[in-house]
Amino acid sequence: MNFHIDPPLLNSANPWATTKADLQALYDCPYTGAITTRTSVEGGFGHNDTIHQYCFFDDKDHRVKHHSVNGATQSPITTPEGSTSSLNTLGYSPISVQLYLDIISSIIRTSETPAKPVIFSVTGTPEETVSYYRLLYAAQDRLSIETAANVTFMMEINLSCPNIAGKPPPAYSKAALLEYLDGFSNLFSEDMESPPPLLIGIKTPPYTYQTQFDEIISALLDHCKGDRSLITFITATNTLGNCLLLDSTAAPALNSSTGTGIGGLAGSALHPLALGNVATLRRMLDAHNELKHIDIIGVGGVSDAAGFQRMKNVGASAVAVGTALGAEGIGVFEKIHNGVWAKKAGSNSTSAVAVRTAS
Template sequence: MVDLSTKVAGLSLPNLLFNASGVCCQTEADLKLMIESESGSLITKSATYEYREGNPSPRYLPLPSGLGSINSMGLPNEGYEYYLNFAKNYDYSSKKPLFISLSGLSLADNVKMCEAFVAADLPCVLEVNFSCPNVPGKPQLGYDMEAMENALNVLAPLIKKPFGVKLPPYFDIAHFDTAAAIFNKFDNLVYVTCINSVGNGLAIDFETESALIKPKDGFGGLGGLMVLNTALANVNAFYRRLPTKQVIGVGGVTSGKEVFLHVLAGASAVQIGTTLKEEGPTVFARINKELTDIMIAKGYKSLDEFRGKVKTL
């Protein structure tokens, strides 16, 4: 009686849930777990041009009291050719669309990676990550509006097909306005994913008086329940400002309730990061059921009936 299906970038997803890039997506073994799960889609780890080991450990930790997590992974990945090969061999008849995340350390690297995927002419969807906060010495492109527009001026005509971008959290209304004005210039930029982790938090152990993670003197991206309200604000801000595009919501999902709130804020699909990391791929079956129960209780039969319809006072 309840339909959880959705469409993103013109592709049909059997349900709206999938992994946040960075979780359960680095290796083929990870991605196989996603394929076998009850997710509606899957996305690969953000790829750089070459293999990266990432930052030293410990570089990820859940935080106490269910607050969420802190990480400074540093883009560990197998290099773009690994994910290109995966995409070439992916079973696109499986009804789970494949999203490919690219996070070049320079515009030139992004161009080379996009060119390779364009040449392969695969039915996967590219997502360019403008928001990795944990590579030392590399600022987030999403906070440099001029550089981000310049990158899109180069990449959008190169990609040609519908694509998306992964965004950092914005905290100022003027930044929502400026970023949206840029995105609205590119017709084949059809969705934005927000948010990436809230960059450069610091978690300190009270007993040992030490930072909890090693890279960047303990500074890392915050995820999980504590970022829910920031994520909802970003989803809704871009839903309102990008009338011809879609928003994928990510941040703070621990149950069906938070997924419902993301859709209410305007999300067409919802990704899960920290909770997937902690619980494993069975999380999708649980949260799909919880969302179904919520929709039944509220009398909604499809996501379209309440998407973006958050009330204001």
């Protein structure tokens, strides 16, 4: 295992991890072992309230419970526990990679919370992702010296957003995926025997048939240094694209950049597919010595202790929460944490975070 997050519970890259206030609350929460920024790009994404939207809906009757006014943080809503799904036509964060780095640096400098890992979710061209790595690695070193703390940054390359018109998720194609993986080849020595100094991961879309899993495994095997892949974690999964929700007038519940209202599905409705992806990836990674070290952050429909445990049971090293955070607010982490650890005799989980890097 390349990293250990304690507790192994965090947020996914989502609209409720957009602003400094969002990230401060997530960082200060004693029930998160790490935090993730919303996916960002160089210069920030051109958010437009009229086409970048989300809503929560009931799994049973598909009734819309809450519709976003914009793509940023919204107040939590009251929902029946474990029954909420979401649909979104959002793009990426309007906040740039550099600004997120400034925000996180400020939080770390001023927070009384023990240092916990921060996953920067980023996307862009292969060349841009390499430049983000250099930026974050240098900042990690500076902050560690400045604060005399174990500052740990990780970089998640989001190759799976289904809502960008004309840009299909690269992680569905081995050739496209290799363009990103190969971009890091020159950063590390050929005989590398341990993880890179700043852990690199990829966020994958929901795969629905075996060939898609074969493609990603083949790409990872082609992208090894020495006897291991440079990729140290996979976040699985992102939202499921090409989904549609209708309102009471039979019109699309959301607008979108294509005008169709078709977007990405998340929350409870995605949970079985997300579990299948984590289980299949774990099994296939473990079949290759070069890939066994890759950890999986399980995402998709987790809203309670039972969902957390299901993700752990199928091979997730850590579990991230998205839709339930938007629906229930920051308290969802305490609910999950207490549901999992309070039942253990002599519960020894704490708010402290430990990350272990192993060869």
